Amino acid sequence: MKRAFMSELAIARSLIPSIAGVGLFIFVVLTLANASDGDSGMSAGACAVSAMSPIIVMNSLAGFDNQNGWERYRATLPFSRKDIICARYLSVIVFSAVMACAATLLSIVAIPLFNGTGIPSTGQTVFEIAIASAASMLISLMMVFLAQPLFFRFGHMEALRLSVGLFALLWCLAIAALSSSNPISNWLMSIAGANPDPTVLGCLCAGTAVLALALCAISCAVSTKVYRVRDL
């Protein structure tokens, strides 16, 4: 699996300049636009970059798979299909984590620039940005894990269409779950409302990470199963 991951990294590395460029642009725009909202607004740029990275990297890598017959050629290399799948998941996770860390650091470094708008450079602000960024990445990763088997089963273009439908469905479900009349939403607001306890935020984030990890394992198993039976 390590060898397959190294090979995958060679492609992922080539994505860094373009994704980092787009990420930086989005970061600057969203941070400038939202900094006036205080420390929650300050994290908007980092959250956006953290959330978009997993989806972009998944799409980009899947796009390369279907380019010039790379997927078929790769299947003739001495990698098992399980290696290929595991390497893909690991690449997406590592790339997303690197982008989220970079965005968080950038956001923290930028705090002093917005002291004038009333954003304090406190540990609480830094913690909140880090947690928000991590949560964004994890939620986005969960979406990726839901969609990834479609990419391995149907190929990039078909899966892209299907995953848009899937994401729209998830969005509707999330909105319904977080509506004010919903007990889950009420519970979340009661523990992580306007001034959340850092411990509670940390626990929520850890819970999301566990959920994402479980989803990753299930998704990886499903992807391996569908990819093994697929003709290349």
Add this chain to the structure above:
Amino acid sequence: MQNLLELKGISRRVSDRFSLRDVTLAVEPGQIVGFVGANGAGKTTTIRAALGLIKLDAGEVHLFGQHCGADAPDEAQRCLHTRVGLVLDTCPFPSTLKVTEVEALVSPAYPAWSHGTFADLLSQFGLDPKAKVKDLSRGMGMKLQLACALSHQAKLLVLDEATAGLDPMAREELLDELLAFVADGQHSVLLSSHITSDLDRAADRVICIDNGSIIFDLPREDITDRAGIAHCTQAQAAELMACVEGARAVHHAYSVDVLVPNRCETLEAFPEIPCDRATIDDYLRLMLKGASK
């Protein structure tokens, strides 16, 4: 000696209109095996089956004497594929990568990868390490694949339509490389192509597939040295077809071409009928389109 690649009666239904049917072939050490057939005859599908890219309905694939199909254990496939090099008709690497980045992409797969060999081959083939894959010509893309295939001590090279679209000089260079590759008698090449002139020069055996079935599997000499094309009148053709076992005829407006398996015997028996040597192209054309008696 052990065959490097062996397909035993493989069958696979691909669609309502096309199936591989009971395909059997072997690639012995030291041989360049030409795999010919029309477009859509099943060459690529057979290669995909040999490389474990598609599941089989029946039959077995053996690489280096060991079972290696799509259903073989991961470890066996991993181990056996380290000794196979593949060259496809289009350069399969992501187009935005540079030539040096292609090495980073492929080299982790092979424990025996030699950076020195790869660098030497790039230099020998005139490939710019900084060039992007998308900027490479068809010939250069093929050479990049060949450099990858030759940098990990592959025992068997599989080329799927690799010469298609190459200019004569590039094809010549490729054939020289292949001849050098098999010169030690330990390595082999399976060369799928519909450009049969490449095989006239390089192949030791020629295998023809049509509509998913093997039509013939012969040493190249049996085609280019032994077989002949007799140019006959209608009456001569009828006589020849009646007398010669395995003859096949194609009718033209004013003459008939008859493929005979043994040119010398035919010339002895019918000295009045001119009989030329057959090229692989002639042989293929008459075997696929010609009528038997």
